Amino acid sequence: DTGVSQNPRHKITKRGxxxxxxxxxxxxxxxLYWYRQTLGQGPExxxxxxxxxxxxxxxxxxxxxxxxxPKGSFSTLEIQRTEQGDSxxxxxxxxxxxxxxxxxxxxxxxxxxxx
Amino acid sequence: xxxxxxxxxxxxxxxxxNLTVYCNSSSVFSSLQWYRQExxxxxxxxxxxxxGGEVKKLKRLTFQFGDARKDSSLHITAAQPGDTGLYxxxxxxxxxxxxxxxxxxxxxxxx
Numbered sequence: 575d576t577g578v579s580q581n582p583r584h585k586i587t588k589r590g591x592x593x594x595x596x597x598x599x600x601x602x603x604x605x606l607y608w609y610r611q612t613l614g615q616g617p618e619x620x621x622x623x624x625x626x627x628x629x630x631x632x633x634x635x636x637x638x639x640x641x642x643x644p645k646g647s648f649s650t651l652e653i654q655r656t657e658q659g660d661s662x663x664x665x666x667x668x669x670x671x672x673x674x675x676x677x678x679x680x681x682x683x684x685x686x687x688x689x
Numbered sequence: 690x691x692x693x694x695x696x697x698x699x700x701x702x703x704x705x706x707n708l709t710v711y712c713n714s715s716s717v718f719s720s721l722q723w724y725r726q727e728x729x730x731x732x733x734x735x736x737x738x739x740x741g742g743e744v745k746k747l748k749r750l751t752f753q754f755g756d757a758r759k760d761s762s763l764h765i766t767a768a769q770p771g772d773t774g775l776y777x778x779x780x781x782x783x784x785x786x787x788x789x790x791x792x793x794x795x796x797x798x799x800x
Contacts, residue, residue: 578731605786616693616777616790617732630787665731677722678788680731 576600578681580666586687587656594652595684599668606649607678608641609665610634617665623649656688692716693780693791701797705767710794712778713760719781721754721761722788726775735763768798 579598587593599606604625609617620639621631625646635641638656643649653660663685667678694713702708712721720739724732736745738754738761745752749772751764761778775795779788 607786609790614792616779616792617788618790619787622786667731677734677737678732680733682729682731685729 578666578668578679580664580681580684582684583682584685584687586689588689589658590655592652592654593656593686594650595664595666595686597649597651597666597681599648599666600670600679601647603668603670603679604646605669606643607667607669608649608651609667611663611665611683612661620651620664653686656686658688661686661688692789693778695776695778695791695794697794698792699795699797701799702768704769704798704800706798707764707766708768708796709762709764710776710796711760711762712791714780715759716780716782717758719758721758722779722781723752723761723763724777724779726777726793732777765796768796770798770800772796773798 581596585593606623608620610620611617619632620635621641622629623643626643638654641651663683665680665683667680669678692714696711722737723735725735726732736752741756741758743754749766753762775793777790777793779790781788
């Protein structure tokens with residue numbers, strides 16, 4: 575399967591713990607995105623990479639959140655000192671071109687539950 | 690601020706019925722995409738519309754982009770249980786690489 579891969583698919587953690595999610599995009603895609611989706615909402619933009627450069631971060635991404643894409647391939651999203659409000663589905667997507675003309679290829683998501 | 694308003698939020702119909710869902714905004718988008726999302730999965734692109742007034746058909750699905758590129762509609766003919774899912778519209782503005790998503794329309798088609 576050469577689609578976008580995310581892991582873990584599910585993570586349950588206690589408040590205050592750190593969690594890390596990994597995304598492996600489609601190999602030839604140089605753009606990678608993180609979105610967050612809560613129940614009853616559409617996905618909300620978190621951050622965007624073009625190759626290894628993080629070009630934009632949403633105001634939703636507080637100081638407790640950090641994303642990296644060190645070699646322009648896979649990406650990690652770390653949440654430090656998790657809070658119950660961080661519970662959500664974290665979606666990774668990749669694309670070879672700007673989304674205005676192409677499409678975003680989403681992974682299956684990593685669902686975080688903070689107790 | 691929700692830039693894209695989708696309606697209805699929930700829709701439950703019987704197999705064979707027709708339906709239309711709407712995506713409206715006060716903002717102009719350079720393009721608009723429709724995605725379908727099943728529980729526990731990521732969204733999957735159905736179509737991208739770019740030109741004002743554009744109509745695209747995908748089997749039983751018909752997508753329309755408003756003339757002013759502020760709104761769009763998705764019409765499904767003779768809905769089937771396999772059409773069940775969350776339908777999301779998403780807009781791109783200019784060369785902006787960010788998509789703004791609506792909250793979605795949760796469609797249930799009962800056999």
